[in-house]
Amino acid sequence: MEATAGKSLALATESKILVKQVHEIGEWLGFETRNKYQIMTESGRPIAYAAEQQKGIFGFILRQYLGHWRKFDVHFFTPDRVPLLIAHHPFRWFFERIEIRDNSGKYLGAIQKRFSILSKRFDVENAKGMTIMEVSSPIWKLWTFSFKHQGKLIASVKKKWAGIFSEAFTDKDNFLVEFNDPSMSEAERTLVMASSVFVDLLYFEKKG
Amino acid sequence: MSQFPALHGRESGTLEISRTVLIFSFDDQSKEPITLSTRSLEITLTGNNSVHYLIKDKHIPNSEIIVQDATVLQTLSTLGVESADLALRSSRKKRGIRVFAVSSPFLIALLLIAAIPLLFSWVPVKWLDGMLTHQQERAIGNLLLPALTNSIDSVAVTSNRQDEVTKLVEFLKSHNPDLAKIDFVVKLSSSEDVNAYALPGAIIVVNQGLLSQATSVHEVIGVIAHEIAHVERRHAMKALTGRVGYFGGIMILGFFVGYDAAAAIAKVGDLVSLKYSRADETEADGRGVEFLSNAGISARGMIRFFDELARKQEIDGVSKALALLSTHPLSSDRVANLKNLSEMHPILTENKLPVSMDDLRPKK
Numbered sequence: 001m002e003a004t005a006g007k008s009l010a011l012a013t014e015s016k017i018l019v020k021q022v023h024e025i026g027e028w029l030g031f032e033t034r035n036k037y038q039i040m041t042e043s044g045r046p047i048a049y050a051a052e053q054q055k056g057i058f059g060f061i062l063r064q065y066l067g068h069w070r071k072f073d074v075h076f077f078t079p080d081r082v083p084l085l086i087a088h089h090p091f092r093w094f095f096e097r098i099e100i101r102d103n104s105g106k107y108l109g110a111i112q113k114r115f116s117i118l119s120k121r122f123d124v125e126n127a128k129g130m131t132i133m134e135v136s137s138p139i140w141k142l143w144t145f146s147f148k149h150q151g152k153l154i155a156s157v158k159k160k161w162a163g164i165f166s167e168a169f170t171d172k173d174n175f176l177v178e179f180n181d182p183s184m185s186e187a188e189r190t191l192v193m194a195s196s197v198f199v200d201l202l203y204f205e206k207k208g
Numbered sequence: 209m210s211q212f213p214a215l216h217g218r219e220s221g222t223l224e225i226s227r228t229v230l231i232f233s234f235d236d237q238s239k240e241p242i243t244l245s246t247r248s249l250e251i252t253l254t255g256n257n258s259v260h261y262l263i264k265d266k267h268i269p270n271s272e273i274i275v276q277d278a279t280v281l282q283t284l285s286t287l288g289v290e291s292a293d294l295a296l297r298s299s300r301k302k303r304g305i306r307v308f309a310v311s312s313p314f315l316i317a318l319l320l321i322a323a324i325p326l327l328f329s330w331v332p333v334k335w336l337d338g339m340l341t342h343q344q345e346r347a348i349g350n351l352l353l354p355a356l357t358n359s360i361d362s363v364a365v366t367s368n369r370q371d372e373v374t375k376l377v378e379f380l381k382s383h384n385p386d387l388a389k390i391d392f393v394v395k396l397s398s399s400e401d402v403n404a405y406a407l408p409g410a411i412i413v414v415n416q417g418l419l420s421q422a423t424s425v426h427e428v429i430g431v432i433a434h435e436i437a438h439v440e441r442r443h444a445m446k447a448l449t450g451r452v453g454y455f456g457g458i459m460i461l462g463f464f465v466g467y468d469a470a471a472a473i474a475k476v477g478d479l480v481s482l483k484y485s486r487a488d489e490t491e492a493d494g495r496g497v498e499f500l501s502n503a504g505i506s507a508r509g510m511i512r513f514f515d516e517l518a519r520k521q522e523i524d525g526v527s528k529a530l531a532l533l534s535t536h537p538l539s540s541d542r543v544a545n546l547k548n549l550s551e552m553h554p555i556l557t558e559n560k561l562p563v564s565m566d567d568l569r570p571k572k
Contacts, residue, residue: 114257121257130276132218134256149218
């Protein structure tokens with residue numbers, strides 16, 4: 001497997017993508033296994049895969065008992081397994097953060113959780129650490145995360161209903177990522193796409 | 209020239225600040241920089257999750273620059289940009305409101321939890337008073353004794369001064385028909401705290417410290433008259449029943465903070481201190497003076513003793529040696545009131561007391 005420096009997801013032409021958690025048999029047995037995602041275009045064409053890279057029994061134990069607080073990396077690959085991105089999540093009890101780098105190690109930005117009580121808040125930071133999009137979703141709005149800049153809707157991540165059977169028995173989540181502002185750069189689109197994984201791990205994955 | 213990271217829309221760049229202009233240069237160098245004049249700046253707060261600042265030149269369309277570091281405004285403020293001062297003030301205010309909004313639910317919850325014993329202390333349990341027999345009240349008093357002092361028995365057994373103090377109680381009892389039916393028990397404690405107190409079941413505890421501090425037997429009988437008045441008016445039982453609700457509240461608090469923590473809070477709350485209300489103290493002063501007067505004893509000794517304590521309180525503050533003040537809050541007003549009461553009950557011929565101060569004073 002060889003990295004192709006600078007290779008991107010080529011999201012600029014997409015207005016919608018789907019991020020689907022790949023189901024594994026372990027979940028049906030009551031154990032949460034490594035989180036894996038398939039990223040597809042609206043038409044269902046796979047454009048990337050993402051998987052949490054933390055192997056071994058220790059990683060399994062951490063995932064079972066520390067949930068999304070644990071330190072982990074999510075690696076993104078093309079369908080032919082060429083590395084694209086790495087999302088690094090440092091260990092944090094509060095104000096969790098996920099940092100995105102491309103396959104050459106170039107820092108693209110981060111998703112930073114903000115303090116809130118009755119809402120879900122996080123910021124999307126660019127490579128210089130400046131907030132370029134904010135998400136502030138009321139706690140009762142369970143399934144929609146709107147990414148705004150200066151009050152203007154730029155993008156959104158919506159949890160897609162995966163069927164009552166699936167919902168009841170696993171954490172399997174499908175997300176619809178919409179790019180509402182056509183002027184979004186590739187880096188911005190990548191950060192929003194990575195946010196959907198962050199959202200899944202932060203708000204929908206069970207701890208312990 | 210100072211440089212700061214900034215945004216134009218979502219495009220990243222650098223803002224350079226000089227005395228007269230602000231220049232925003234895009235990271236994408238193919239784009240033309242934007243120049244704003246410091247004379248025509250308009251600064252507003254923006255951002256939803258955090259406070260950001262939107263800077264624009266009033267005369268240049270599409271010149272909005274976003275900065276997220278308050279240092280930029282501080283720099284502009286030093287250059288005399290008035291709108292930077294205003295924005296900084298608004299930012300501090302907004303942050304203050306946010307901190308208050310975020311912390312107030314926690315503070316309210318904490319206050320409510322801490323207030324549980326207090327709320328329950330208002331539960332009317334006065335009906336408990338009067339339901340118990342004298343023996344039951346005496347049993348409660350005996351139960352409270354070890355909590356208040358652990359030195360009673362050692363002194364009581366070895367000292368005959370307890371009998372001398374009992375003589376003073378009996379003296380007052382013999383001259384006051386209202387006290388005739390009360391079966392007093394006097395306990396002498398070896399505590400050096402200057403204190404005396406009444407417990408349920410007509411138990412009167414006198415500390416050795418009180419006897420050491422008193423300069424005359426009139427002072428001692430004055431304090432005893434006051435304690436006897438608490439017994440006669442059943443203040444100890446009232447204070448105790450008032451704390452039944454408090455005790456219940458402590459139990460409930462235990463559910464939230466654990467029983468060890470609740471017990472510690474109860475200790476701070478001083479469950480067994482039997483503090484009386486100001487009204488009870490005033491009533492005990494009045495009845496005490498009456499008991500002394502009926503027995504042909506001037507209240508001057510009582511007043512002198514309390515006056516001396518109040519004076520020391522002013523000089524030293526409340527010290528351990530003046531523990532009487534913690535159970536009997538004293539003020540110059542109260543001493544003045546005692547003087548008035550004393551004048552209302554003049555003693556023409558003073559009776560002789562059955563014991564002297566030498567009988568009461570601890571032997572060296």
